[in-house]
Structure formats: structure tokens, C-alpha cells
Amino acid sequence: MKEQTKDISATYSGRIFKSTGSWYWIKTETGSIVRGRLRGKFKVSGLKVTNPIAVGDQVTYILEDEAEGTVMITGISDRINYLVRKSVHKTGHAHLIASNLDQAIVVTSLFMPRTSTGFIDRFVVSAESFGIPTVVIFNKTDLLEGEDLDVAKWLCSVYDKAGCRTILTSTVSGQGLEELKEILSGKTSLLSGHSGVGKSSLANALFPGLDLRTQEVSDFAEKGKHTTTFAEMFQIDEQTYLIDTPGIKELGIAEIDNTEMAHFFPEMRALLGQCRFHNCQHINEPGCVVIDAVNAGRIAQTRYHSYLSMMSGDDNRR
Ligand SMILES: Nc1nc2c(ncn2[C@@H]2O[C@H](COP(=O)(O)OP(=O)(O)O)[C@@H](O)[C@H]2O)c(=O)[nH]1
Ligand SMILES: [Mg+2]
Ligand SMILES: [Zn+2]
Incomplete structure (x- = not known):
């Protein structure tokens, strides 16, 4: 594709795919990625956040440094919705995780590692509090038999009643993968859940081109370790986006009385x-x-x- 002629005085628009603090990766309308910074201070009204821009945001920008190819972000479009987590640095503040989502997906497993219902409930209520539909995935069903399989089916019924879409999956047997692909198709989805439950494996199984890094089960010992990681968005096709959230343990909740x-x-x-x-x-x-x-x-x-x-x-x- 022929690149647009760059106009130094023009304003362009794009979507944030990744941020690492002061730099933002923006996907331009022509599909290329540019690196950008913020000009001045941005205020997000009614929300105490530690970061002004989130993955998923639609932004406008101007060209900054021709030689470096960097840009300056000048505006953010109104968000349809967003999710936050608690800031680990500033009490009473939230950290924006992602915005403009069609759905939030929590991947869980009954074994290796076991996801607690308390964790699922907090996730589901958090998303509900921000008005974002949820999908609960029970992965690694190939490890289940007998009573454990009954537990998984019972959990599906619990979360169906809780207004979520539920699905049993396995990257080993292939169960549920077609259905999951359908659920993701044409939407922007946040993929969350504890480390080791199979998020990257699921994404790779559905979209082999993605090639996300998976980890060995033995790495679970690292679970408690504090690692700062960032959400990152991946474009699957014209209308389908996946946001991976490595290291994000728990969502924050909208102010609920x-x-x-x-x-x-x-x-x-x-x-x-x-x-x-x-x-x-x-x-x-x-x-x-x-x-x-x-x-x-x-x-x-x-x-x-x-x-x-x-x-x-x-x-x-x-
Ligand atoms: N038995 C089984 N193992 C799985 C399944 N999905 C992922 N795993 C394994 O679980 C481990 C963690 O997977 P990974 O995708 O890195 O998890 P993530 O941390 O949630 O991204 C890896 O060793 C995977 O091979 C599954 O459906 N069944
Ligand atoms: Mg992963
Ligand atoms: Zn009552």
C-alpha cells in the first residue's frame, strides 16, 4: 500500500495499541504503527487516573519529528466505556486498562491453576459496573472428568444466570474453540484472567498468526511476583481486536455504593x-x-x- 504523503500541518487519527508509560503506540488509519507522546496535560473528567490514555482509545495526533517518525497526541475521542484497575502506586487512584470494549472475557481453569469463584465474581461485577458485557471461559476441560466436569457445567449455569455468556474450552481437545472464535469475531475484546490459565494458548489456537508467548506451568511460582506489564491490543482482522492483559491481576470497580x-x-x-x-x-x-x-x-x-x-x-x- 502506498503511504499517504505526510502533511506536517495536518491532524491525523488512530487508535492506541500499546503504551509503556510516556510513549504510546498508535495504529494509523493506513494500518502502520507510529510512536507518539502526549502534548501538555490531559484531564479525564470525573476520574482519578494515573494514566490519561488507554489501549483502545481513539486519538488525534500531529507529526512531530520527521526524522524519528514520532508524533504528538493532541486529543482523545470520548470513550464508549473503559475498565480500570487499582493503581499500585497511588492510593485512591485508578489505572486505565483499556477503553472502547465490546466485551470483557475472563479465562479461568479448575486446575493448574484453580480460579476461585470470588475472583470470577469480582471480575464480572467490575465489568458489569462499567456496563461491559462479560464472557466467562472455563478452559482446560481436557483435565476434567467425572465430578469435576459436573462442577464446570454447574459453574456455567451459575454464570449464565449472572448474565454472562459462558463457554467450556480446551486448547488440547479443541472443545469450544469454534464457538469462542465466533464470540470474538468483529469485536474488541479484553482477555483477562490469572497467569497460567491459558489466555495466550487460546489466542494462538484461534489465530495462529498471533504467536503470543505462552509459559510453562512450572512458571506459576512467579505468580506472586510483582511484574509491571502493560495491556496490548492485537488486530485480528478489519473489525476484530484482542487486548491481552498480562500481569493484570484484578480489575477495579466503578464507585458502587x-x-x-x-x-x-x-x-x-x-x-x-x-x-x-x-x-x-x-x-x-x-x-x-x-x-x-x-x-x-x-x-x-x-x-x-x-x-x-x-x-x-x-x-x-x-
Ligand atoms: N491441559 C491443558 N493445558 C493448557 C490448556 N491451555 C493452556 N494450557 C497450558 O497452560 C500453560 C499456561 O498457558 P498460557 O497460554 O501461557 O497461559 P496465560 O498465562 O493465561 O497466557 C501452558 O503450559 C499451556 O500449554 C488446555 O486447554 N489444557
Ligand atoms: Mg499469556
Ligand atoms: Zn433483601
Whole structure:
């Protein structure tokens, strides 16, 4: 493809694919990648963030250094949505992970490593709080048999009721891969989940050209180690984008007041307004239809447990 003639006075637009702090990688409208910096200070209204620009952002830029080929970012288009994590450096601040997402996908596995329902619930509620649809993937099904397979199927039903799309996958047997490809097609998806659950393996199995680095299971010992890594977007085709989030352990949550928490649990939301007390927080109040539903097995104990844990502001949800 012939490159556009570069006009030094013109403003161009592109999308952020990667950032490493002060530099941003921008995919231009002609499909090439340029490196850019920010001009001046950017304020994101109503949000205390440590980084002003996220992967997925649509930006405008001008040419800066002809010889170096670098550009200067001059504007950010309004975000359709975004996800954050807690800043590890600045308390009370969030770090933007990615923006303009069609869906957030959490990859989990029952073994090697085991993903807790508490972790899944926090992810799902976080995404829900930012209005982003979620897909829960239960990977490594080739390692499951008997009761464990039943557990995986039960978890699917739990998260179906929680308003998520669910899917059982294996990069070994190939289960669910076609369906997953369909789910990703034509969308911008954030791929998240603990290290070792198979995110890179899944992406590579679906899109062999990607060639993401996978890691040996023995590397799990590294899990607790603090490594600073960055989200990175990959373009699969004209309309399909995947955002890999290595090292991001947990999403942050939009400001949710305790009185609103049940709204972000769809299976509870359906019952709101039916409790005896109009301001019922579904903890121990008499005449609570949510507690009734938990006792009757219509709402999963694990989900209710996560609800209580998030209501109490419990920070050890792993
Ligand atoms: N048995 C089994 N192992 C898998 C599967 N998917 C990935 N793995 C293995 O799990 C390990 C971690 O995979 P990787 O893709 O690097 O995980 P990531 O950290 O989430 O990107 C590697 O050794 C993979 O070969 C699967 O479906 N079944
Ligand atoms: Mg990986
Ligand atoms: Zn109640």
C-alpha cells in the first residue's frame, strides 16, 4: 500500500495499541504503527487516573519529528466505556486498562491453576459496573472428568444466570474453540484472567498468526511476583481486536455504593423491590427474598458469599 504523503500541518487519527508509560503506540488509519507522546496535560473528567490514555482509545495526533517518525497526541475521542484497575502506586487512584470494549472475557481453569469463584465474581461485577458485557471461559476441560466436569457445567449455569455468556474450552481437545472464535469475531475484546490459565494458548489456537508467548506451568511460582506489564491490543482482522492483559491481576470497580451493590448481581437484581424492607441490603433482614432465593438454591451460595464479601469491603478476594 502506498503511504499517504505526510502533511506536517495536518491532524491525523488512530487508535492506541500499546503504551509503556510516556510513549504510546498508535495504529494509523493506513494500518502502520507510529510512536507518539502526549502534548501538555490531559484531564479525564470525573476520574482519578494515573494514566490519561488507554489501549483502545481513539486519538488525534500531529507529526512531530520527521526524522524519528514520532508524533504528538493532541486529543482523545470520548470513550464508549473503559475498565480500570487499582493503581499500585497511588492510593485512591485508578489505572486505565483499556477503553472502547465490546466485551470483557475472563479465562479461568479448575486446575493448574484453580480460579476461585470470588475472583470470577469480582471480575464480572467490575465489568458489569462499567456496563461491559462479560464472557466467562472455563478452559482446560481436557483435565476434567467425572465430578469435576459436573462442577464446570454447574459453574456455567451459575454464570449464565449472572448474565454472562459462558463457554467450556480446551486448547488440547479443541472443545469450544469454534464457538469462542465466533464470540470474538468483529469485536474488541479484553482477555483477562490469572497467569497460567491459558489466555495466550487460546489466542494462538484461534489465530495462529498471533504467536503470543505462552509459559510453562512450572512458571506459576512467579505468580506472586510483582511484574509491571502493560495491556496490548492485537488486530485480528478489519473489525476484530484482542487486548491481552498480562500481569493484570484484578480489575477495579466503578464507585458502587453498598445500597446499589445488588444491582450488579443480575440474579439478585431481578428480585429487587420484593423484600419486606424497601432498603433491604439482603444481609440478615427478615422477609428478604434474596436470602430466601439463596436458601432455596435459586441463587448460588458462592455468588451470595461474594456479594457479602464485596459489601463488607473485603479486600482479600483471590
Ligand atoms: N491441559 C491443558 N493445558 C493448557 C490448556 N491451555 C493452556 N494450557 C497450558 O497452560 C500453560 C499456561 O498457558 P498460557 O497460554 O501461557 O497461559 P496465560 O498465562 O493465561 O497466557 C501452558 O503450559 C499451556 O500449554 C488446555 O486447554 N489444557
Ligand atoms: Mg499469556
Ligand atoms: Zn433483601
